[in-house]
Each structure stands twice: as C-alpha cells, then as structure tokens.
Amino acid sequence: MKIFTTVAETVAYAKEQKEAGKTIGLCPTMGALHEGHMTLMRAARKACDIVIASVFVNPVQFGPNEDYDKYPRQFDADCEKLKAEGVDAVFHPSPEEMYPAGYGTYITVENGITDILCGARRPGHFRGVATVVTKLMNITRADKAFFGQKDAQQVAVVRRFVADLNLPVEVCMVPICREESGLARSSRNSYMSAEEKQAAVVLSRSLRKAKAAYEAGERSAEALKAVTRAELEGEPMAKVDYVDLYTYPALQAADTVTEPCLLAIAVYIGKTRLIDNVILG
Numbered sequence: 068m069k070i071f072t073t074v075a076e077t078v079a080y081a082k083e084q085k086e087a088g089k090t091i092g093l094c095p096t097m098g099a100l101h102e103g104h105m106t107l108m109r110a111a112r113k114a115c116d117i118v119i120a121s122v123f124v125n126p127v128q129f130g131p132n133e134d135y136d137k138y139p140r141q142f143d144a145d146c147e148k149l150k151a152e153g154v155d156a157v158f159h160p161s162p163e164e165m166y167p168a169g170y171g172t173y174i175t176v177e178n179g180i181t182d183i184l185c186g187a188r189r190p191g192h193f194r195g196v197a198t199v200v201t202k203l204m205n206i207t208r209a210d211k212a213f214f215g216q217k218d219a220q221q222v223a224v225v226r227r228f229v230a231d232l233n234l235p236v237e238v239c240m241v242p243i244c245r246e247e248s249g250l251a252r253s254s255r256n257s258y259m260s261a262e263e264k265q266a267a268v269v270l271s272r273s274l275r276k277a278k279a280a281y282e283a284g285e286r287s288a289e290a291l292k293a294v295t296r297a298e299l300e301g302e303p304m305a306k307v308d309y310v311d312l313y314t315y316p317a318l319q320a321a322d323t324v325t326e327p328c329l330l331a332i333a334v335y336i337g338k339t340r341l342i343d344n345v346i347l348g
C-alpha cells in the first residue's frame with residue numbers, strides 16, 4: 068500500500084492510474100478508523116479498480132470550541148486496517164499541505180441545506196467539508212466517492228455541490244454500521260466511558276421505535292419526532308440536541324412522510340455529541 072503525504076505525488080499516482088484505464092474510488096476519512104470505515108473501503112474495493120483512502124483531520128470543518136485538537140489520531144493503526152482491506156493508496160497530508168500560506172478558496176452550499184440539523188449547530192462545518200471533499204476529489208481524480216449514511220446530511224451536501232459544480236464523481240452512500248448493541252460506529256465513541264456507551268444505545272433504540280411507528284402506519288412528522296424524543300428523554304444521561312425530520316436527499320421541511328424522509332437526531336451523552344438517523348419510506 069502506497070502512503071502519500073503530498074498533493075503532487077498523489078496527483079501523479081492518480082494520473083498514472085487513469086492513463087492505464089483504471090477507475091478510482093475515494094474514501095475520505097479523518098482517521099481513527101473503525102469497522103464503519105471498513106464498510107466504505109469494501110464498497111469501493113468492489114466498485115473500483117483502485118481504492119484511495121484519505122486520512123486527514125480537516126481543521127477547516129471544526130469550530131473554535133470543537134474537538135479538533137482532541138480528535139483521535141492513530142495513523143499507524145489506521146494503515147494496518149487499510150492494508151488488510153486491500154486499499155491501494157493512502158493520502159495523509161499535513162494541514163499546511165492542504166491549506167498552504169495564501170490559501171483563499173472555499174465552497175459553500177447556499178440553498179439552505181447547510182443551515183439545518185448539524186449545520187445550524189456547527190456554523191462553517193459544511194463549508195469546511197465541501198472545501199476539503201472537493202479538493203480530495205480533484206487530487207485523487209476519483210470516479211466514485213464513498214460516504215457513510217451516519218452523516219446523511221453530509222452526503223446530501225456532497226451530492227448537492229457535486230451536481231452544482233458538475234464534478235465528474237459518483238457519490239455513493241454506504242449504510243450505517245452499528246455495534247451489536249445498536250450504537251452507530253463513530254470515532255467519537257472512544258470519548259465515552261463504558262457507562263456512557265451503554266446509555267448511548269438509546270439513540271438507535273429511539274430510531275427503531277420511530278421506524279416501528281412508521282411501519283405501523285404513522286405518517287405525521289410531529290408524531291414520529293415525539294416517539295423518538297420520548298425514548299431519548301427516558302435516558303437520564305442523554306441530553307437531546309435535536310430530533311428533526313426532512314425529505315431526503317433534498318432536505319426540505321415535511322409535515323407528513325409521503326416520500327423518503329430522514330429522521331435525524333443529535334444527542335449529548337455526557338460531553339460527547341453523537342448523531343444517528345434512519346431513512347423512512
């Protein structure tokens with residue numbers, strides 16, 4: 068497995084692969100890799116000739132009071148996992164390599180879909196994501212890029228700017244990967260104590276209850292959100308940030324579920340903010 072730290076060597080590698088007629092799959096990550104990331108690698112491995120993973124904790128998508136410094140970094144362990152999945156190359160740049168002195172270009176999606184859900188709580192977050200993902204797609208000359216459904220709003224934002232900017236990349240969404248308990252896998256789970264992790268199971272449980280209500284015929288957004296919220300509020304360690312429902316992937320407000328809708332939640336367990344979701348319909 069090749070390990071690149073510069074844009075120039077990654078661009079040269081991608082060019083060589085394209086000239087040999089190979090398709091390239093990109094799996095962008097911030098490292099601290101877990102089984103959820105491996106499902107992205109496997110999807111890319113199946114769909115593309117060459118798999119490039121990026122491992123980069125992108126400073127531009129973190130707010131000033133967020134966990135950029137504390138975000139887990141374990142590049143050697145990450146490389147072992149990527150190698151075991153047959154990943155061809157890893158791009159692991161420094162912040163200065165991605166944003167050198169004089170850097171001045173950012174991508175913003177301005178149709179409202181970054182002002183709701185996590186975008187409302189994390190101003191500038193999706194501007195940082197859109198900017199780095201655009202750069203990664205260009206650097207790796209990706210044909211397909213793979214993202215997890217856990218960050219469903221991120222996938223909708225990526226789909227939007229890829230379409231708007233006519234980027235020649237297919238955006239692929241991979242289902243949420245869960246622990247046996249139901250907890251969605253996340254690098255941030257490592258912030259929690261064993262007791263907090265047990266309490267965090269309430270997120271997936273609340274979504275399962277809402278899904279069961281939907282399957283039993285409930286179509287009112289308010290009612291489905293109420294079912295979810297009631298379950299979350301029954302867990303003393305959980306503090307609800309949001310419970311919301313939008314059409315998916317357009318992310319428009321919906322009173323009734325008459326087309327695929329995203330029921331998304333963000334919940335603090337202690338100091339750790341977790342997100343989870345389910346797509347209904």
Ligand code: PAF
Nearest residue numbers: 095096097125196199218
């Ligand atoms: O989902 C993530 O880990 C990040 O937002 C991404 C897509 C790697 C961009 O930094």
